[in-house]
Amino acid sequence: MEISIIGTGYVGLVSGACFAKFGNNIIFVDIDKDKIEKINNGITPIYEDDLEDLLLKYKDNFKATDNYEYAVNNTDITFICVGTPSRKDGSIDLSFIKESTIEIARVLKQKDNYHLIVVKSTVLPGTTKNIVLPLLEKDSWKKVGRDFGLAMNPEFLREGIAVNDFLEPDRIVIGSYDEKSRDVLRKLYKDFSCHLFETSLSAAEMIKYASNCFLATKISFINEIGNMCKKLSVDAYEVADGMGLDNRIGRSFLDSGIGWGGSCFPKDLHALLSWAKEEKKEAKIIESVIEVNRLQPIKLIELLKNHIPDLNGKTIGVLGLAFKPNTDDIRESRAISVVGKLLEEGAEVKAYDPKAMNNFKGLYPQIEYCSSADKVLNSDAVLIATKWEEFKKLEYKGKIVIDGRRLKEAETAKIYDGVCW
Numbered sequence: 001m002e003i004s005i006i007g008t009g010y011v012g013l014v015s016g017a018c019f020a021k022f023g024n025n026i027i028f029v030d031i032d033k034d035k036i037e038k039i040n041n042g043i044t045p046i047y048e049d050d051l052e053d054l055l056l057k058y059k060d061n062f063k064a065t066d067n068y069e070y071a072v073n074n075t076d077i078t079f080i081c082v083g084t085p086s087r088k089d090g091s092i093d094l095s096f097i098k099e100s101t102i103e104i105a106r107v108l109k110q111k112d113n114y115h116l117i118v119v120k121s122t123v124l125p126g127t128t129k130n131i132v133l134p135l136l137e138k139d140s141w142k143k144v145g146r147d148f149g150l151a152m153n154p155e156f157l158r159e160g161i162a163v164n165d166f167l168e169p170d171r172i173v174i175g176s177y178d179e180k181s182r183d184v185l186r187k188l189y190k191d192f193s194c195h196l197f198e199t200s201l202s203a204a205e206m207i208k209y210a211s212n213c214f215l216a217t218k219i220s221f222i223n224e225i226g227n228m229c230k231k232l233s234v235d236a237y238e239v240a241d242g243m244g245l246d247n248r249i250g251r252s253f254l255d256s257g258i259g260w261g262g263s264c265f266p267k268d269l270h271a272l273l274s275w276a277k278e279e280k281k282e283a284k285i286i287e288s289v290i291e292v293n294r295l296q297p298i299k300l301i302e303l304l305k306n307h308i309p310d311l312n313g314k315t316i317g318v319l320g321l322a323f324k325p326n327t328d329d330i331r332e333s334r335a336i337s338v339v340g341k342l343l344e345e346g347a348e349v350k351a352y353d354p355k356a357m358n359n360f361k362g363l364y365p366q367i368e369y370c371s372s373a374d375k376v377l378n379s380d381a382v383l384i385a386t387k388w389e390e391f392k393k394l395e396y397k398g399k400i401v402i403d404g405r406r407l408k409e410a411e412t413a414k415i416y417d418g419v420c421w
C-alpha cells in the first residue's frame, strides 16, 4: 500500500519503518527539516533499538518531505502521528492535530480518488469525530464516507522497545467511521497475528486513555504499598511477586520505585483529568495516581538524608537521567525532580546516562556530566534513577547507594537503601 505518515517522532517514524518492512511504500511528512534530511539519509533522529537497521534496510521504500501535496497525492492512506502535548494547565493541545488536518484537507480538495485518513496520535474521546472530521470536510469540500474514509488507530508502543512493540502488539485497535474505512485497515494489518479489535472512533480513543491511566495506576498503587512496606521492613518486590501470581492481577507494572514519567502517561493522565474537570465529572483515582507519582522521587532524597543529613557542598552522583532505560527521552523523567531537589539542597551533582545526557544538558547545564558510569561512583553517595543494564556491572563496594529502581547488584554497597524495600 502507499502510505503517508504525518509526524516523524517515535510513533510516526517507527510505524512507517515497520509498515515498510511489510512491503508498503511510505512518504513521511514533517515540518522539521533536520529530521527530513536525516531520514532521507537513513539516519534516525531518535534513539530506538533496531530502528536504524530498518531505515537502512528499507531505504528504497520510503522518502521524507515537508510537502503535504506530494505526500497525500501519491498515497492512499494518511496516518496523523503528530504530537498532542499538554498545555500549561494540563489540558490537551490539539494545535498540531488541527494544523496537519487542515493541510491534508487542502490536498484532498484537489484529489479525485478515495483516501483514508487515520488518526494515530493520542486524542481525547470525541476528537476524531467532532474536530478532525469537520475540519477535513470544511477544507476539502468533500464528504466523509463517500469521498474519503476516517479511522482512529491508537498506538500502544513503548519507547525503548518501540519497533518490537509495533511488530508484535498484544492487540490492534481500529475505530472507524464506516465499513469501508475499516476494510482498508484490515487489509493493511492482515499480516499481524494479534487480535484486531474493531470499534467506534470514540471508543478507540478512550481505550488508549483508559489503558494508560490503568497502567499508571498500577505503578502508583504499588508505590503506595511500597512506601508502607519500607516502614514495615517488608520487601515490596516480594509482595508484588506474591500478588502477581494471581491471574486477575498479573505481575507487570508492579515494580515499585520512584515512579513513572515519559511522554505519554503524564500528559495523558493530565489531559483526561482536565477534560473530566471541565465536564464536571469526578476523576478521584486519576488525581491520586498523579499525586502519589509527584511525591515519589523525593523519597530518594529523604532516604539519602538519613545517611547524609546535610547535603550542602556534598557531591552526589546520579546514575540514569532518561525516564526509563533504552531511550534518550527525558520528558517527565523522575531524574529531573531528583536533580532539582539535590541542587536546592546545595549538593554538587555529577551524572551519567548512556543516551540522555545531551537532552538533560538543556535542562541542567550546571551539573557535571561524566564520560562513564564508574566516574559517577566517585561521589559522597550515589542515587540510582534509571535501571540501565550497564549499571549492573559497576563496583559498588564501599559506596553509599540509594536505589530508586531496585538494582540488585548495587546491594553490595557499604550502605545500600532502596526506596520501597
Ligand SMILES: NC(=O)c1ccc[n+]([C@@H]2O[C@H](COP(=O)([O-])OP(=O)(O)OC[C@H]3O[C@@H](n4cnc5c(N)ncnc54)[C@H](O)[C@@H]3O)[C@@H](O)[C@H]2O)c1
Binding pocket: 006, 007, 008, 009, 010, 011, 012, 029, 030, 031, 032, 035, 081, 082, 083, 084, 096, 099, 100, 120, 121, 122, 123, 155, 156, 157, 158, 159, 263, 264
Ligand atoms: N512516544 C510514545 O511512546 C507514544 C506511544 C503511543 C502513542 N503516542 C502518541 O503519539 C503521538 C505522537 O507522539 P510522538 O512521541 O511520536 O511525538 P513526537 O513529539 O516525538 O513527534 C511528533 C512529530 O510531529 C511533527 N509535527 C508537528 N506538527 C506537524 C505538522 N503540522 N506537520 C507535520 N509534522 C508535524 C514534529 O516535528 C515531530 O517530529 C502523540 O499523540 C503521543 O501521545 C506516543
